[in-house]
Amino acid sequence: MDYLLTLAADPAIWAALGALIAMEVVLGIDNLIFISILTNKLPEAQRSRGRKIGIGLALILRLGLLSTVAIIVQLTEPIVTLFGKAFSWRDIILIAGGLFLVWKATAEIHHKVDVDHGPDVFDGGKAVAVTFGGVIMQILLLDLVFSIDSIITAVGMTDHIPVMVIAVLVAVLTMLLAADPLAHFIEKNPTIVMLALGFLLMIGATLIGEGFGVHVPKGYIYAAMAFSAGIEALNMLSRRATRKNKR
Structure with missing residues (x-):
């Protein structure tokens, strides 16, 4: 308790908290766009529940990762060197997540452009029905990537776990409040979907670049x-x- 009171009385801590909340909210935009596009493919009765579960998983992952900060920090240490470039677990996760995001956005754009292909998810030239579990699994994969990036960013901005927890809670609560309005807006404005998919392509390419050490x-x-x-x-x-x- 004394530790928390000391933090609360320090103006520098409040400044760090404000900056970290802003950063976490901005990073959450990427995650939220992906969740909105995926859940809009579900039957209308399942969409809101899918968004809540997806954001809830993001919260659980972030808080779970905060409890293992020492391990998360070690993810930035090189584990393998290829062609003279050292890669850490964070790099590998970002590259894999970026590739998945680029693939998913490209597949979704394919559906929007090829109107005769049908409303199902494109997968290896075959149509696969959209299922609630499948959508949640895809959200979980990207939640993991965004959560690791989010926590590593938080660790770089402050050393205090309570500050990180508060920032994560505020950011996820903001995502939760914005999820349904954003999803409805995207659904009612079809051109916004293509713009959002373009954003996901850019974000995926950025994640891949970050994984290869190209900081944007x-x-x-x-x-x-x-x-x-x-x-x-x-x-x-x-x-x-x-x-x-x-x-």
């Missing part, structure tokens, strides 16, 4: 996403104005 400042990534979203918002306003003029 996240500020650039989110600035590009914000610019693209702004252009799409103008397109939506233009289409709405055109529809009103035709009436």
Whole structure:
């Protein structure tokens, strides 16, 4: 208790907490876009439950990883060297997660472009029915990647576990509150789906780059996403104005 009171009385801790919450919320956007797109493929009655379970899994993973911070930190230590480049477990996980995200976004774009292919998930040239369990499994895989990246980022910003826990709880609560509105917005605006899939492709490529040691400042990534979203918002306003003029 004395430890927590000491932290609460330190202005530097509050500043670190604010910065970490902001960082965790921003990192959670990637996770939330992926969850929204996947759960929108489920029957309407299952979508909200799927989003809640997906975000709940993200919370469990993040808090679980926080309890093993010492191990998480060691994930950044090189374990293998290939072609003169050292790779850690974090690098391998980011590369695998990035490849999965690129594959998934590409498959979803294929469905949006090829209207005759049908509404099912594309997998190796065969149509596979979307199932609740399958969607949750895909969310779990990406939750793991984003959670490890999130916790490693948190460890780099503060040494205090309570600060990390509070930041994670606030970020996940924000994701939970934003999940349904974001998913509904994406569903009602089909062009937003393609934009979001483009974001996922960019995020996947960034994860792969990070895994190979190519650091891309996240500020650039989110600035590009914000610019693209702004252009799409103008397109939506233009289409709405055109529809009103035709009436």
